[in-house]
Amino acid sequence: MKKILTTTVVGSHPRNPKVVEAAHRLKEKKIKQADYEAVVHEATKVCIDDQIKAGIDIIADGEQGREDMSVFFAERLGGFEEGEWVRIWGNNYFRKPIVTSRVKFKEPMTLDDWKFASKYAGKRAQVKQMFTGPYTMADWAFYEEHANRRDLTLDLAEALAKEAKALDKAGCPYIQIDEPALCTHPGEEEMMLQGEAIEIITKGLKAYTAIHVCYGDFKMLFPYALDFKIDLIDLEFANNGFRTLDVLRQYDFTKDLGFGVVDVHKAEVESVAEVKKNIIKALEFLKPEQVYPKPDCGLKLLPDERTAFLKLKAIGDAVKELREELA
Amino acid sequence: MVLTASFGSYPRPAALREYQIKTYGRQKKVDCVPTDEDARVLTEAMREVVGDQTGLDIITDGQITWDDFLASVAAGFSGVKMKGLIRFYDNNTYYRRPTIVGEVESKRPALKENLELLKELNPGAKTKAVVPGPYSLFKLSENKFYKDDSECIAALSKALESEIKALDADYIQIDEPSLSYHLDKDLFGTINNELKHLVKAARGKTIITTYFGELLACVEELRQVKADYIGVDCVSFENNYEVLIQSGIKNVQLGLLDARNTKLEDMVRLKDRIEMLDSDKIILSTNCGLEFLPRKYALRKIEMLSKLGKEE
Numbered sequence: 001m002k003k004i005l006t007t008t009v010v011g012s013h014p015r016n017p018k019v020v021e022a023a024h025r026l027k028e029k030k031i032k033q034a035d036y037e038a039v040v041h042e043a044t045k046v047c048i049d050d051q052i053k054a055g056i057d058i059i060a061d062g063e064q065g066r067e068d069m070s071v072f073f074a075e076r077l078g079g080f081e082e083g084e085w086v087r088i089w090g091n092n093y094f095r096k097p098i099v100t101s102r103v104k105f106k107e108p109m110t111l112d113d114w115k116f117a118s119k120y121a122g123k124r125a126q127v128k129q130m131f132t133g134p135y136t137m138a139d140w141a142f143y144e145e146h147a148n149r150r151d152l153t154l155d156l157a158e159a160l161a162k163e164a165k166a167l168d169k170a171g172c173p174y175i176q177i178d179e180p181a182l183c184t185h186p187g188e189e190e191m192m193l194q195g196e197a198i199e200i201i202t203k204g205l206k207a208y209t210a211i212h213v214c215y216g217d218f219k220m221l222f223p224y225a226l227d228f229k230i231d232l233i234d235l236e237f238a239n240n241g242f243r244t245l246d247v248l249r250q251y252d253f254t255k256d257l258g259f260g261v262v263d264v265h266k267a268e269v270e271s272v273a274e275v276k277k278n279i280i281k282a283l284e285f286l287k288p289e290q291v292y293p294k295p296d297c298g299l300k301l302l303p304d305e306r307t308a309f310l311k312l313k314a315i316g317d318a319v320k321e322l323r324e325e326l327a
Numbered sequence: 328m329v330l331t332a333s334f335g336s337y338p339r340p341a342a343l344r345e346y347q348i349k350t351y352g353r354q355k356k357v358d359c360v361p362t363d364e365d366a367r368v369l370t371e372a373m374r375e376v377v378g379d380q381t382g383l384d385i386i387t388d389g390q391i392t393w394d395d396f397l398a399s400v401a402a403g404f405s406g407v408k409m410k411g412l413i414r415f416y417d418n419n420t421y422y423r424r425p426t427i428v429g430e431v432e433s434k435r436p437a438l439k440e441n442l443e444l445l446k447e448l449n450p451g452a453k454t455k456a457v458v459p460g461p462y463s464l465f466k467l468s469e470n471k472f473y474k475d476d477s478e479c480i481a482a483l484s485k486a487l488e489s490e491i492k493a494l495d496a497d498y499i500q501i502d503e504p505s506l507s508y509h510l511d512k513d514l515f516g517t518i519n520n521e522l523k524h525l526v527k528a529a530r531g532k533t534i535i536t537t538y539f540g541e542l543l544a545c546v547e548e549l550r551q552v553k554a555d556y557i558g559v560d561c562v563s564f565e566n567n568y569e570v571l572i573q574s575g576i577k578n579v580q581l582g583l584l585d586a587r588n589t590k591l592e593d594m595v596r597l598k599d600r601i602e603m604l605d606s607d608k609i610i611l612s613t614n615c616g617l618e619f620l621p622r623k624y625a626l627r628k629i630e631m632l633s634k635l636g637k638e639e
Binding site for chain 1: 338339341344347348351352353354355394395412414417418419420421422423588589590618619620621622623624
């Protein structure tokens with residue numbers, strides 16, 4: 001029988017200051033790649049132990065080695081060139097990558113991290129792996145070679161399908177496609193494009209598959225997302241006052257739901273009672289087997305590891321109590 | 328006659344970008360009083376922005392101090408508080424959302440200072456000042472004060488009118504991306520009425536621009552808008568150009584070059600498009616502000632625009 005209220009995370013943890021420093025030193029060529037990786041591994045262990053201690057069933061490596069969710073992959077796929085500064089908000093800029101030739105998969109980008117995390121977690125927890133999806137990679141890049149964004153998105157989907165296959169072949173039980181840009185461009189055509197891209201990636205996989213979407217008006221996802229070839233749709237709820245539930249209620253929601261029950265933009269930790277109350281909101285119209293409680297988004301925006309741990313523990317404790325009550 | 332114009336925004340030169348980060352952190356507070364050092368850095372940055380626009384007939388101040396994209400001007404209005412970050416149209420860029428909590432009024436015109444600086448450094452081009460249109464500013468904001476949308480749009484328009492009156496530029500561009508992006512047709516009467524006031528208040532020639540959206544969704548309304556030029560984004564939607572041709576609108580600021588992608592356009596295709604419009608009242612430009620590109624690539628678009636203007 002399928003477990004009820006499986007707890008999980010979106011993926012990232014606050015980046016360990018030692019990793020930030022090591023990344024800096026690596027760039028300045030003051031340390032070697034192997035030294036940097038050793039620091040990342042130590043930080044990953046902390047993330048893993050924290051998640052398990054908090055009561056999370058399907059954990060992640062904490063993305064300690066990823067400086068940026070778009071640049072990390074752009075640096076490792078063929079076809080991209082390092083971009084230059086573009087402003088995102090206030091005084092915040094990012095080096096927006098430029099695609100200058102056809103996108104090409106070179107070698108697995110997240111497999112080693114997953115293998116390390118999986119080995120370290122052992123039998124204590126299942127480890128998922130996440131990668132930034134084709135829609136977002138295309139939307140957050142300039143392109144010189146491709147005719148349009150659609151062309152680029154589908155090319156990226158083909159490349160990222162190889163990443164998914166490598167993870168699947170190695171035994172990764174849960175593969176998540178991160179698509180924070182999905183709600184950027186409204187319209188049926190856009191959602192159909194995303195559906196097409198997902199199908200390219202998930203086709204033939206044994207692993208359980210998920211899509212994580214954040215930032216934006218989730219209304220535009222539906223009903224299209226219900227036809228995506230994916231097992232779970234992972235969304236934010238806590239930071240929009242659970243308004244998205246009203247959208248989901250309008251449909252026969254047959255997929256599993258990654259249900260954001262704590263807000264990652266607030267450092268204040270939710271109480272167990274509050275998280276329980278939040279989880280119950282989804283149980284009003286979904287089966288407990290369908291609901292995967294988790295934080296709204298990656299935890300990297302939180303001020304520190306401790307806050308991240310406490311937020312996760314609130315979820316773990318709330319689910320523990322609910323499982324007993326529902327049994 | 329074909330003129331070439333900088334659209335509005337421009338990437339901040341590196342020295343300004345780095346100075347802002349170092350001095351004000353990730354987000355500059357709304358009520359910071361400018362220091363002498365701020366003014367010095369800004370002047371140098373403006374000099375670079377002006378230099379980059381050499382070759383264009385109409386230049387702007389690059390909106391290089393606009394921290395919240397088009398919503399920036401609202402930070403100086405009374406009755407408005409800048410709240411949490413939200414997405415700026417369909418871009419991966421975010422701005423603090425103006426929340427209207429009281430009577431909106433322009434405390435003092437804020438946009439004219441950079442225009443004055445631009446004019447001081449201007450080597451002889453025509454100048455253009457950009458202001459958000461009342462409908463777009465309304466759509467970018469959250470109204471918690473006015474009892475209905477029309478009243479809110481009218482109040483914002485009045486505050487914008489004070490800004491416009493203070494701007495002594497050759498061209499005044501009123502940005503209305505929301506007209507094409509998400510027009511509430513029931514409000515169009517109010518919007519058009521307010522735009523008429525603003526056009527009348529402007530000292531220079533006026534350009535009312537749409538961008539980011541589908542022209543088809545607002546073309547009928549746009550034909551009713553009275554300004555010296557109507558701005559059309561011919562990039563964001565494939566069929567916008569065809570819709571423009573069919574609309575009969577001839578006095579156009581033609582957004583032919585993509586300011587949201589680095590790829591350079593095919594000159595022959597661009598020339599065909601200019602000729603097909605068959606108009607003697609065209610301003611050539613990018614589809615939106617160049618701030619979405621890194622400076623090196625923004626400059627390439629300007630150079631292409633300038634070349635296009637010379638060859639037409």
